[in-house]
């Protein structure tokens with residue numbers, strides 16, 4: 500059988516992961532991005548993002564991968580075309596500008612017989628609209644499918660290779676066959692549905708995860724008042740398989756480029772059809788409150804603007820250099836505007852952090868240096884390596900010993916043994 504000729508339009512973490520992983524299955528993959536600089540970097544083997552395992556997988560499969568600037572040639576030379584461009588929130592509204600730019604290129608250069616697969620997360624009804632536009636020009640021989648991604652940043656390669664499920668939205672069931680063949684090496688339930696159902700499955704998944712997080716954060720806020728440890732409550736509750744233990748980590752709320760955006764979009768599109776999504780609005784409200792609560796806790800312990808703070812963690816979660824909608828960044832900004840001097844460290848996100856925080860804070864490349872002569876350590880991201888740092892060394896160099904653990908990653912009693920006062924989220928202060 501001929502190898503599939505695949506085009507990936509958009510080289511963000513989704514596009515790169517999908518492209519490189521499909522190349523590892525033996526397919527020929529062309530990767531295109533309108534950002535020429537990014538494509539040049541990739542051509543030289545430099546990855547513009549940090550995503551574990553991705554560059555290694557690229558190295559072993561690069562003979563199957565071509566980075567191509569010329570979109571018309573890229574479209575001509577491929578058979579299955581994935582749209583993986585990013586969408587973004589602009590003033591609280593979803594902007595599909597990049598997405599429709601990609602569709603416009605297809606309108607110009609497509610040929611009958613090709614398969615267009617939408618992986619970008621798009622509002623319910625979008626794929627119908629794309630199919631109409633493309634089939635108007637090229638006729639019914641163009642197949643359009645929507646195949647949402649469920650890749651977590653920091654775990655994207657494994658999530659692609661070992662997914663919980665594959666969702667394929669098509670107009671006619673037989674149109675799913677080429678994609679089912681493409682994914683035949685992946686052992687996972689494969690569900691073929693219509694366009695709108697596939698689009699809705701993606702939103703529902705992300706918004707359900709967001710709901711779980713806001714739910715446990717609300718419980719954490721109650722635990723704070725009752726003097727109970729929310730991590731123990733979550734452990735006990737999560738043992739019930741109907742509930743499950745995942746996504747029950749209380750903290751400073753969900754961030755990143757997906758959960759907040761998808762929640763906002765689902766709220767907006769619900770309102771557009773005349774429905775007031777009260778639960779979804781509460782999920783958002785609770786999430787926004789977590790950052791403020793944490794800052795308030797720091798201020799109530801230290802006094803407004805009193806002291807120098809050492810911050811570990813800027814990315815929106817451990818395992819990534821991404822700082823988009825990062826609650827850690829929000830907290831740093833709020834502390835800064837409340838008069839605190841802030842030193843910051845992150846294992847991978849310093850460069851991205853500099854772009855948004857500028858010179859309002861001091862950046863460090865070592866966790867111990869970051870906390871020298873500071874009055875409190877704030878752990879804002881759940882990087883596993885923070886648990887490896889020797890707390891006795893941390894205690895030695897600090898001025899005062901306060902530890903605010905925004906992600907509940909430390910054992911409060913162990914922290915206490917090093918002479919710290921410990922403040923978690925939804926845990927007794929020790």
Ligand code: UGA
Nearest residue numbers: 648649650651652712746747748752753754755757815816
């Ligand atoms: C999310 C989904 O998990 C993926 O399935 C989906 O494909 C992706 O969005 C997307 O739409 O592209 P991601 O944004 O990479 O993935 O990150 P998550 O692991 O979902 O974490 C989101 C946020 O929730 C982070 O800020 C994280 O720290 C926070 N979180 C997560 C908690 O506060 N508590 C938890 O228990 C879990």
